[in-house]
Amino acid sequence: MMELTRKGEYAIRGIVYLAAQPVDRVCLLSDIAAAVDVPATFLAKIFQQFSKIGLVKSYRGTGGGFLLGRVPEKITLLEVVEAVEGPIIPNRCVVGAGECARDVSCTVHPVWKKVQEQVRAALEGVTLKDLAGG
Amino acid sequence: MMELTRKGEYAIRGIVYLAAQPVDRVCLLSDIAAAVDVPATFLAKIFQQFSKIGLVKSYRGTGGGFLLGRVPEKITLLEVVEAVEGPIIPNRCVVGAGECARDVSCTVHPVWKKVQEQVRAALEGVTLKDLAGG
DNA sequence: CCTAACAAGACTTTTTTTATCCTTTTAGGG
DNA sequence: CCCTAAAAGGATAAAAAAAGTCTTGTTAGG
Numbered sequence: 303m304m305e306l307t308r309k310g311e312y313a314i315r316g317i318v319y320l321a322a323q324p325v326d327r328v329c330l331l332s333d334i335a336a337a338v339d340v341p342a343t344f345l346a347k348i349f350q351q352f353s354k355i356g357l358v359k360s361y362r363g364t365g366g367g368f369l370l371g372r373v374p375e376k377i378t379l380l381e382v383v384e385a386v387e388g389p390i391i392p393n394r395c396v397v398g399a400g401e402c403a404r405d406v407s408c409t410v411h412p413v414w415k416k417v418q419e420q421v422r423a424a425l426e427g428v429t430l431k432d433l434a435g436g
Numbered sequence: 437m438m439e440l441t442r443k444g445e446y447a448i449r450g451i452v453y454l455a456a457q458p459v460d461r462v463c464l465l466s467d468i469a470a471a472v473d474v475p476a477t478f479l480a481k482i483f484q485q486f487s488k489i490g491l492v493k494s495y496r497g498t499g500g501g502f503l504l505g506r507v508p509e510k511i512t513l514l515e516v517v518e519a520v521e522g523p524i525i526p527n528r529c530v531v532g533a534g535e536c537a538r539d540v541s542c543t544v545h546p547v548w549k550k551v552q553e554q555v556r557a558a559l560e561g562v563t564l565k566d567l568a569g570g
Numbered sequence: 571c572c573t574a575a576c577a578a579g580a581c582t583t584t585t586t587t588t589a590t591c592c593t594t595t596t597a598g599g600g
Numbered sequence: 601c602c603c604t605a606a607a608a609g610g611a612t613a614a615a616a617a618a619a620g621t622c623t624t625g626t627t628a629g630g
Contacts, residue, residue, distance in 0.1 A: 304438045304555060311527065318491060323600065331607070343590055350608060356625045363597025379547060387437035409567045410448060410549045413513060414440075414559065417457075421438060424547065426534065427547035433543045441618065478620055484577060497628030500575045539598070 312340040313386040321374040321430035328367040380425035392417045445476040448522040455508040455564035462501040514559035526551045
C-alpha cells in the first residue's frame with residue numbers, strides 16, 4: 303500500500319532531469335523521455351499537468367520544449383507528486399467533515415491525519431535541487 | 437495517492453468491532469459484516485487473512501465465529517493494515533537492492549525510506565485498544 | 571447425519587492505471 | 601504565406617488491480 307504510481311515515478315524522473323540541466327536550457331520532450339526511459343506520449347501528459355500549474359514552462363514550435371518554471375530549490379517533491387497524483391490522502395476520512403460517514407467519533411481519523419501530515423512534511427522538505435544533486 | 441483501499445478500510449472496521457466486544461464473545465461473520473456495513477463475502481476473505489496470521493481466532497460449526505487472537509492492546513494498526521494490504525512500500529525502490537534500477541545514486545530513495553519509516557511508526561503506535569476506545 | 575459456520579478457490583465485474591493515437595494550436599524559418 | 605517543428609488536448613484502447621460473488625469443501629455441534 304501507499305505506493306507511488308508509475309505516473310508519479312515518471313513525473314519525478316522527468317522533472318529531476320530538467321532540474322539537472324543548465325539553467326535556460328530548453329529540453330525537447332522526446333529527449334527527456336529517452337533520457338529517463340519513459341514513454342514519450344505518457345510523459346507528454348505529465349508535463350502538460352506540470353505546465354498548467356507552472357511547475358514547468360513550455361514553448362511550442364521550432365526551438366520549443368520545456369524548462370523549469372522556477373529555480374530547483376523552490377520546487378518541492380510534494381508539489382511534483384501532488385501535481386500528478388492528486389493530494390495525499392491516506393483515507394477518505396481525512397478529507398473533511400462529512401466524508402467520514404463513520405460518525406463524529408471515528409477513532410482512526412486522527413491516525414490518518416497524522417500520517418498525512420508526516421508524509422507531506424517529508425516530501426515538502428525535499429527540493430529538486432536536493433534531488434538533482436546540484 | 438497513498439490511499440488505503442476499501443479492503444483496508446473494511447479490515448479495520450471489522451477488527452475494531454471485534455476489539456470492542458466483551459472478551460471471549462464469539463462473533464458471527466454475518467453479524468460483524470452487518471454491524472460495520474461491509475459485504476459479508478468480502479469481509480470473509482479479509483478475516484481469513486487475519487486468521488492465517490493469528491490476528492483473529494476462528495471456530496467453525498454451530499456456535500462458531502471469530503474472536504480476537506490477542507488482547508486488543510497487543511494488536512497494532514500496522515499489523516492489521518499490512519495483513520490485508522501487504523507491506524507499506526511508498527516506492528518500489530525501497531524494497532531492496534536491485535529493485536531500483538535507477539542505479540546506486542537514486543537520490544529519491546532516502547526520501548521514500550523515510551516516508552516508509554514514519555508511516556510504519558505512526559501505525560505501529562496505535563493499538564486496537566486505542567481504536568476500540570476500551 | 572443434518573445443519574451451522576468458516577475455508578478456499580475460481581470467477582466476474584468494475585475501476586484505475588497505463589498507455590497510444592489523432593487532431594489542433596503555436597511558433598519559427600524560408 | 602507556407603512548411604515544419606513542437607507542445608496541447610481529447611478520445612480511445614489495453615492492461616492491471618480492486619471489489620465483489622459463487623460454488624464447493626471442511627469442521628463441529630446436536
